[in-house]
Amino acid sequence: MSVLLVGLSLLLMVGLLASAALLSRRFGLHPEIARKAIHIGLGLYCLTFPLLFDRAGPVIVLCGSAVPLMLVLRASRHRHSSLGAGVHGVARESYGELLFAVSVALIFTLGHRQLVTYLLPIAILTLSDAAAALVGVRYGRVHFRIEGGYKSLEGAVIFLLTAWIISMCLLLIFSDVSRLSVIVLGALIAVYGTLMEGASWHGWDNFFLPVAIYLVLVHALGVPSIALLETASISLACWGIVLLVGPRLGLDRHAATFLTAVIATIGMVSSPWNIVLPITALLCHLASRDASHEAFSSHLRFGLVLTILALTWYVIGTITTVPILYAFNTSFAALALGLLAVRGRTYAALAMLPVCWALIEARSLVGPGVTPTDVGSELRLLGVLILAVAAGVLGQRLRRPPPCEAVGVMSFAAGITMLASVL
Numbered sequence: 001m002s003v004l005l006v007g008l009s010l011l012l013m014v015g016l017l018a019s020a021a022l023l024s025r026r027f028g029l030h031p032e033i034a035r036k037a038i039h040i041g042l043g044l045y046c047l048t049f050p051l052l053f054d055r056a057g058p059v060i061v062l063c064g065s066a067v068p069l070m071l072v073l074r075a076s077r078h079r080h081s082s083l084g085a086g087v088h089g090v091a092r093e094s095y096g097e098l099l100f101a102v103s104v105a106l107i108f109t110l111g112h113r114q115l116v117t118y119l120l121p122i123a124i125l126t127l128s129d130a131a132a133a134l135v136g137v138r139y140g141r142v143h144f145r146i147e148g149g150y151k152s153l154e155g156a157v158i159f160l161l162t163a164w165i166i167s168m169c170l171l172l173i174f175s176d177v178s179r180l181s182v183i184v185l186g187a188l189i190a191v192y193g194t195l196m197e198g199a200s201w202h203g204w205d206n207f208f209l210p211v212a213i214y215l216v217l218v219h220a221l222g223v224p225s226i227a228l229l230e231t232a233s234i235s236l237a238c239w240g241i242v243l244l245v246g247p248r249l250g251l252d253r254h255a256a257t258f259l260t261a262v263i264a265t266i267g268m269v270s271s272p273w274n275i276v277l278p279i280t281a282l283l284c285h286l287a288s289r290d291a292s293h294e295a296f297s298s299h300l301r302f303g304l305v306l307t308i309l310a311l312t313w314y315v316i317g318t319i320t321t322v323p324i325l326y327a328f329n330t331s332f333a334a335l336a337l338g339l340l341a342v343r344g345r346t347y348a349a350l351a352m353l354p355v356c357w358a359l360i361e362a363r364s365l366v367g368p369g370v371t372p373t374d375v376g377s378e379l380r381l382l383g384v385l386i387l388a389v390a391a392g393v394l395g396q397r398l399r400r401p402p403p404c405e406a407v408g409v410m411s412f413a414a415g416i417t418m419l420a421s422v423l
Contacts, residue, residue, distance in 0.1 A: 043126025096203025121210035255299035331415030341392025
């Protein structure tokens with residue numbers, strides 16, 4: 001039965017793509033309207049997945065099968081074909097259709113057992129994102145700059161209002177939180193989602209938005225309203241501070257908003273202590289970045305590495321239930337040291353090595369049992385951090401130093417090494 005549903009779902013997707021392209025050509029629709037029609041149609045169908053599938057496997061297969069089709073449509077000779085015209089009619093570069101499939105598979109895998117944690121992120125992605133885009137195209141007058149283009153203040157306002165309404169409706173129907181918490185939590189999700197959507201670029205909102213909303217929602221359900229208001233106030237205050245001091249650190253508003261949202265998410269999902277090493281990595285990135293490294297170390301690309309690294313550890317910890325905080329902090333320490341070393345700041349990396357080691361070891365002071373305290377584990381940790389510096393130095397000596405993403409992969413490997421050593 002699942003195989004049949006997967007096959008029919010793929011046929012439905014192909015039919016929707018063909019219909020949108022046909023209507024676009026026949027009635028001369030704006031490319032953004034055709035694109036969002038596909039977005040809404042697929043999103044509404046994805047909202048039925050909890051009724052159609054009782055496990056994550058078929059959804060992963062379905063979304064995984066959609067990715068190759070989307071990749072084919074991205075090929076230049078297919079972009080303006082009968083299927084590709086609706087998706088790729090807009091002039092800007094976007095990976096939204098690929099990221100949409102990835103985010104649906106991920107959110108269903110993590111949240112389908114509790115309906116609201118799946119339905120709410122996908123509903124906001126489907127409806128609020130589309131409403132913001134369409135209003136921005138038609139009525140947008142006040143614009144703000146993002147990487148590769150602009151977004152409108154009018155679209156952001158519509159996103160905020162529709163996300164708040166959707167959140168309150170679904171929380172009332174599919175959760176047992178109090179009426180006051182519905183209003184407060186709905187507002188928190190709407191504001192947070194608006195900031196995340198406004199800070200996304202090249203279609204990454206199709207991934208960042210639902211994942212961020214899921215993470216906030218799953219850890220805020222059942223939290224008292226006063227605590228939610230405190231969290232929101234602290235997050236907004238931190239965002240304001242970063243916007244004020246950002247220019248002195250070389251951060252524009254876009255990068256400052258995105259990086260603040262990522263670090264705030266880490267803090268809300270786990271604990272405030274777990275943002276210490278990600279912030280350390282950010283400071284090392286800012287301290288080591290100069291004009292000669294502009295091509296491979298922009299703030300947004302660093303933020304992307306930060307996001308994927310943190311999310312990967314979260315997924316591993318959620319699916320396997322293994323303790324990952326030791327490896328998580330090791331990864332971000334290795335990221336900080338690797339960035340310094342690969343950009344020629346070897347002495348700074350060596351000076352930061354004992355600092356990063358101490359920060360990881362200090363985690364046991366606020367979370368007993370989180371960090372192994374035996375001599376063997378401490379020596380292994382020190383060895384892994386030294387290897388991170390050595391790998392960065394070797395990379396810096398190459399004709400083309402490795403990009404920030406490569407340092408992120410090395411950092412994840414460092415975390416995996418420490419995780420394997422304590423299991």
